[in-house]
Amino acid sequence: MAVSLNSISENAQRLGMRLQESFAEHTRELNSTASSIYLEPDDKGKNLRKQLDSSSDREKLDAMKRLVALISKGRNVSEYFAQVVKNVASQNLEIRKLVYIYLLRYAEHEPDLALLSINTFQKDLTDSNPLIRAMALRVLSGIKVPMIGSLVVLAIKKCAADMSPYVRKAAALAIPKCYDLDTAHLPALIEIISSLLRDRSPLSIGSVAVAFEAVCPTRLDMLHQQYRRLCRMLVDVDEWGQIDLLNLLLRYARTMLPRPSEEEIDVDVKVLLTSAEPLFQSRNPAVVLAVTRVFYYAGPPSYRSRFVQPMLRLLHTSKEVERVVVADALHVSRSSPNLLAPFYPQFLLRTDDLRQVKKDKIKLLVILANPETHQAILREFIDYADDPDDEVVSEAIRAIGKCAQLMPDCTQQCLTALITMIKSYRDAVVTSAVVVLKYLVQAQLSASSSSSFAAIATTPQQSPLTIISHLARRIDDIRHAQARASVLWLVGQYSASSEPSAGPAGIVEWAPDVLRKSAKGFSSEPPMVKLQILTLAAKLLVLCPTDQRLSLIGGYVFSLARYDLNYDVRDRARMLTSLLSGLGLPDSFTAKNPEQEDRGGVVLRREQVQLVLFQGKVGAVNIEEDQDTNAVLGTLGLITQKPMHGDYTFPDWLERGVESSLRDTAEDAPAPPALNFSSSAPPPQRAKGMPPSSAAPNRNSPIEGPKYMDLDKFYEDDEADEEEEEDSAESEEEESEDDGSEEDEDSESEVHR
């Protein structure tokens, strides 16, 4: 506002005249100046051509706004290209900007007409206003006309040496586009990049990193001489540039430097870590994560603790950021679970969390559980089983199962919780609980001889068999197909018993009753359950072939299954009856299956049938999920859990690293305080281009008037009091070596004018 007010006073006189003239005739339009009228559907663009050709700026502006409105509605308006191109040299900047927006979208389709505009842009490249120069280059490089490729290279070269860092930034961003247009320009572009890499301005360096990654990502050797300086520059770069620069430097470190260990960290790795660390305090979550990546992939393990707090801070930024950071935290915890363990309360679920966040948090909590915290975490999981979302519920119940497995001393508690959950009236809870219980019981029984897990859990109430019997008694309450099937399988599998009981010999007391209950509703069961009822019946018959009642029920079930609609069920019934044919079952069974004549082939003995039925298949369900450990922290693939076609893997460290003297520059000669280098202290060479008189103004006696003339000095001043001596010592040495880099010196000092 202040600027516009200022300019108004400057223009007041000129304005006054025109206002008087035109106010009267235009006041009507004041009411309708909201641009939304351009978005009205009936705007067919009838007069657009005439308006674009008119001599009045206002008409042209109106026409351009209508064109942009049409673009935004998804209409193809390339037919006006010729008229629009004529306005590219308009004196009115607003018209010109809209013309640029139009050109960038349609130039590709009209390369010949687009050539007409090139002259204007070339003229603009010499404009006195850096904004116009940068804009001209942006449009020039954005027009996808291969013919002008070499022109664009020339323009980029010119702008790369511009005195305004803003234009240099535009030049750097134009490089990848030029490269996309025609790869033949590569040598020229690399040359420009290497000159831009020497840029002293923190404003453009981020974009140079972008250009580098796009055009010559393998030429890391070009960075040798710049590496240390770029590291120190980090803190002054703009936030977006920091991200790109951090990634580039990290890649350099992984490719060129030796692996850091706890005892010995290479000086150059250390420089990167110390200069990146202050950026943890950035307000931009992407910068914080970029620094985290540097510490995760380039720091020794002991450095990892430093990114924990900044990462936790991001959790509170926004729902979307939380979604990403939780997934990243999960990835980090898989390799170092102790890092986040003390902070587990930060990852407790809130009811308004997004579904994926809830699921990731549960997975994370399982990893974070340790002997001190597992009690609290387990209680959380039990609470989460009440979540409104079924997916979250099953994740939580699976987590309880994992707890039982990982922490033997809470197995008891987990089992109690799971058994209580079976009583729930929610399908999702019951199903998940039964499936997890089945898995636990199976794991327990199959490892019962050796595992400590089983030894601890075999208290009277919680032994696997009691759990099964408990489940068996509740078979009527378990309604979900998969859960019922699991229970039936369990009952059949573990129904053998040598103890005498009230029921048929050789079978546990409660097993036949399960068969009776399920046979009653056989016809209305889903196929999955029918298959398990058949298996159960067969198993019981093998265990006790002589019992009259059992064979009656079995016969009933098998005869129903023979005529079932589902062929899997019919098939299973046929298979099992043939299998059982060698047992000599009582008439009550065979009577129901009249076709039980001898089919020939091998008839198995009872022991053999038992072996087939009980040990034919050990279907242990694994509640572990396969984890992709190859994903890289801070990438899209980690979040979507799908390959995103990014070749984003870090090379393994070098054994020795490349010769460190390659990175020695003349500037480093006076032994830079690299090791105790602290956050934003300006590297000594940044004192360059400063008039010696103001090199070290004293903080306590502020100079009147506009004290700062550029950013460098602005920062310099801040540190001046601390580094006064250092600076004065170093600036002398630099003065002598400055002659070597004449070009930089020129562009820098011109900024100050």
Place this chain on the structure above:
Amino acid sequence: MAIDGLIVLDNTGRPIIQSGFRLATAAYPLLHIDAFNTAVLKSQRAGDIEPVIYVAPFNVSDPPTACCHVECGDIRILAPVSGDVDPLFAFAFLQTFIDILREYFGTISAATLKDNFDVVYQLLEETLDSGGHPLTTSPNALRDIVLPPSLLSKLLNVAGANITSAINSGSGLGAAGGPFSSPIPWRKAGLKYNSNEIYFDMVEELKAIVNKHGTTLSSSVWGKIETNAKLSGTPDCLLTFTNPHVITDCAFHPCVRLQRVKRDSAMSFVPPDGHFTLAEYRFTPSASATSARFQAAGATSSVLAKENVPIPFLLKSTVELTESGGTFEFILTSRMPSQTLESIVAEMYIGEGAGGVKCVAARGDGGNMGRRGMPDSSSGSSTGSWAFDAKKMVVRWEIPAAPPSSVWSLRGSFSSSSVVRPAHALQVRFAVSSYTFSALKVDQLKVTGEVYKPYKGVRGRATGNIEWRW
């Protein structure tokens, strides 16, 4: 790192504004709009949409992409990304762009964006390079390039005056003006104010989870120093605190000199012009400091862990669920020593298929019945009110102001066509004005580099977002 472009959708899922896309196929933005709309349809609970949607490529040969999106008012902004770009990069840019829009238009809605679509397009052009890299994102620098819409500019537009080009070319302003003339990227050059003022608002939010026994499971206080600077010239400010040790995990605006913070916890900066967030921090309570500031609230406070900030209210809940519904009763008691808890909003999600909500909100343990939608403001404020949001399936209970140790209650019931599965927690938000949890206190503000002595205003505001399980 780059995003592919930006799409603004209105609340029906139709695009209003689209940036240019660096991937050439015309179908690309449409694919993403489609993927987003499908995700909205599929979402079970209103608002619960996966923020990073995987978008399968149109051609098998194309790389797969993803769509990052953020809601803002009644619009959605989509940022398609491809390759292995950090999604946080997309979200960070979206947030920055939203902040810029807010700076320009005040409130953001589909209507305002449509009214100013040409300005939005210009902003897009300046903030996002056609390769998808952010360009100028500092509001101060942007205002030099893209003129904010105002009545004045409309007036001039009508008058046919070409004021924008005068500003942009810098000719009307002398040496000090013009874009990119400022040596400090975040601050405009040549500012002049008659009265030099700077205001600091310390806004703190208490986020906590309390279990059904009233024990705080996790709590943390996150603060922001929101600043509004109206200072002339290039002032160099030094902000010091009397008790800087209460804050930690800070994040700063780029203008703050990190070195100085590290040395003596003072913030030294040249502020941008206008509104900005100077710093964000976390409050680290030490046991002695907090217990002195809160009244001893009976037995429950002794249970609280050392690190926890006490929750300024107490919630007692009795909920009974049956197969086809449930009844609930919540009693909220303020525990603030002297301040009033303002605009308390408690929300409970009652699950898909639920309905038939009937409640009674009251003050005290009974009596003073208040009914839904009472137009009478006096009775509304004395009893609280409730409403049921059928779209989000949320029962909302509002208490405009709860003086210290006042008691409020909500009794009600709901029924459900399917199995009831409400969220087992009440989310309670509140605000306390002129109060901060951390009691962070500004010691002084020194301004050097300019001759004037600015007026300094400091204010505190506390908010809370508590999840109380039952």
